[in-house]
Amino acid sequence: MRAWAASVEEVFREAAARWTLVAYFALSSLFILIFGLAVNLDVVNGALAGAKLFGQSVDLPSRSIDIDRLVLGFESGFSGFLYLVGTFLALFATAHLVPRLQEKGTVDLYLSRPVGRVALLLSRYSGGLLLAAANLVYLIGAIWLIIIWKTHVVHARFLLGGVTVLFTIAVLLAFAFLVGVATSSTGVSLMTTYAIFFVAAMLAAHKKIAAAMSAEWAAKLVDGLYWVFPKTAELGRATVAQVAGARVFHGAAPPNLFAVYGSTALFGLAALSLSCWLFSRKDF
Amino acid sequence: MDMPPAIEARGLKKVYRSGLGGRGVIALAGIDLRVEPGEVFGLLGPNGAGKTTAVKILLGLTHPTAGEASIFGVPVGDPTSRRRVGYLPEGHRFPGYLTARETLSIFGRMSGVAPQDSRRRIPALLERLRLSEWSDVRVKKFSKGMTQRLGLAAALVHEPDVLLLDEPTDGVDPVGRREIRDLLLEEAGRGRAILLNSHLLSEVERVCGRVAVLRAGSVAAEGRIDELTAASLTAGASAKAVSRYKLVASGVDDGLLSELRGEGALVERVNGHFDLTARDRAHLNVLVDRLRARGAELEELTPVRSSLEDVFVGLVSPSPSHPVSQSGGPADEVSDGGTGGLGDWGKQP
Numbered sequence: 139m140r141a142w143a144a145s146v147e148e149v150f151r152e153a154a155a156r157w158t159l160v161a162y163f164a165l166s167s168l169f170i171l172i173f174g175l176a177v178n179l180d181v182v183n184g185a186l187a188g189a190k191l192f193g194q195s196v197d198l199p200s201r202s203i204d205i206d207r208l209v210l211g212f213e214s215g216f217s218g219f220l221y222l223v224g225t226f227l228a229l230f231a232t233a234h235l236v237p238r239l240q241e242k243g244t245v246d247l248y249l250s251r252p253v254g255r256v257a258l259l260l261s262r263y264s265g266g267l268l269l270a271a272a273n274l275v276y277l278i279g280a281i282w283l284i285i286i287w288k289t290h291v292v293h294a295r296f297l298l299g300g301v302t303v304l305f306t307i308a309v310l311l312a313f314a315f316l317v318g319v320a321t322s323s324t325g326v327s328l329m330t331t332y333a334i335f336f337v338a339a340m341l342a343a344h345k346k347i348a349a350a351m352s353a354e355w356a357a358k359l360v361d362g363l364y365w366v367f368p369k370t371a372e373l374g375r376a377t378v379a380q381v382a383g384a385r386v387f388h389g390a391a392p393p394n395l396f397a398v399y400g401s402t403a404l405f406g407l408a409a410l411s412l413s414c415w416l417f418s419r420k421d422f
Numbered sequence: 423m424d425m426p427p428a429i430e431a432r433g434l435k436k437v438y439r440s441g442l443g444g445r446g447v448i449a450l451a452g453i454d455l456r457v458e459p460g461e462v463f464g465l466l467g468p469n470g471a472g473k474t475t476a477v478k479i480l481l482g483l484t485h486p487t488a489g490e491a492s493i494f495g496v497p498v499g500d501p502t503s504r505r506r507v508g509y510l511p512e513g514h515r516f517p518g519y520l521t522a523r524e525t526l527s528i529f530g531r532m533s534g535v536a537p538q539d540s541r542r543r544i545p546a547l548l549e550r551l552r553l554s555e556w557s558d559v560r561v562k563k564f565s566k567g568m569t570q571r572l573g574l575a576a577a578l579v580h581e582p583d584v585l586l587l588d589e590p591t592d593g594v595d596p597v598g599r600r601e602i603r604d605l606l607l608e609e610a611g612r613g614r615a616i617l618l619n620s621h622l623l624s625e626v627e628r629v630c631g632r633v634a635v636l637r638a639g640s641v642a643a644e645g646r647i648d649e650l651t652a653a654s655l656t657a658g659a660s661a662k663a664v665s666r667y668k669l670v671a672s673g674v675d676d677g678l679l680s681e682l683r684g685e686g687a688l689v690e691r692v693n694g695h696f697d698l699t700a701r702d703r704a705h706l707n708v709l710v711d712r713l714r715a716r717g718a719e720l721e722e723l724t725p726v727r728s729s730l731e732d733v734f735v736g737l738v739s740p741s742p743s744h745p746v747s748q749s750g751g752p753a754d755e756v757s758d759g760g761t762g763g764l765g766d767w768g769k770q771p
Contacts, residue, residue: 144532148520252533
């Protein structure tokens, strides 16, 4: 436990020293500040009577706007934005953790301590995840409080969106660790993880893609890849759905959440297990 | 029950595979090592001889192809074996963003040091290694020598019973080298076993009690330094059969020299003294008796020892049957496990 805590602390110190932590929180703070200070809403009897953005009045339609619906719309939209940007930023800030650990002259210092290799790798992983979680809690929590302050509307569901974002980060970080262990390259690790994100998102349309395939084996391959890869598109929709309720699925079939979360978790577990196995077997 | 040795390796072999179906490169060809508590043991050899591979196996950084190794009886594959090991790698790179104090705190905790012990040990260690004034300065500002001293502090922070040191005086000035030497002897005096991997043979000679010379993955010679450097240890001669001495005496004329040669001694006049080689101690006494009987006056009779460097060069010099790599690569391909061209004096019991 002591060694784990030391390793996690080192991840945070490294992030701070490389300005990752500062940049991460500075960008979040900037967003929070802009949102908190620039937006002024005039709410009368549960309806939006007027709004100002950066001190300028915003033209509102003549009919009254239900403030609850407006907040829900903003929150679900923000969750979708956070799912994409938050995931990418978190990976960018943490993908170097394994390649840097494996650098010549560094890896000896860590592995010569009485810590098992799997424990060492998992402590780095949990450190990276904690870093991402800390930023998510800060950003989502602050925005949520500002919304309550400005509109007096409380939607606890907004906080749930962060859980799915963190789940997605956890799965993709596991894959980044696997590539990091195998190649010792931060660049390759980042590029392949982003590629997985986009390819997996495209595979959400696997039925249409498979139908367009001329060969049966190719169609089966596309279907197979869909079930192997994380369901990044569905998770994005699920994040928005969690925040907005079922209304987001108007016109679209709600995804099978069990299959989406289950198969994605399996992908992450497999990637993490494989990276631990590979790291244990490596000669340094 | 006997206490297990601090370090023990038996039949340690490492083959690096060079890809699918590759023949592989032998880094270690099955070496045996044994280091007792309180002993300072030197591991010598040219680049690519397998020294670093041996140390890395002892630390679990590299997996052996065959053989076994243990630290105080705990197999090196078990991470707990490293609870009692402090390691200073060559060319180490501590995180530059940490201060010296933070470095020792983090690596100490990774070795299981409790916070209250850290608070006590870290200032004392920094003081001992002359880093107190730099304790809150980031490591990236440190000179090579300071980084090396910090590395030693990190190796000692959990008060290990075994120290594995790879070039500990690398980049350190002469004063610092002496301090490190004194520190190592002090640690050995406390009962710690030290395995020193160094190219600075003069340092090794001053600190180590025993050494092993690796060549192409095998132990070419092992023993106490005074045994290895005894001048009698010349290639092709029996270790116990020949002794060479520096003789300073007056009244030695050519006739006496001929008599000594007639007794089977090798005598040469060298820069005002004589280089005398006897078969053994009894033979030496016969020669001395002959000298005194002929009126020669002995002023000095000293065993001649070659320096460790002479021994090392003699051992690792390329021979037609056993080429030695100077490339610094991981290892040479080993054609046999023997001592190739060393004669019968290489291995000491």
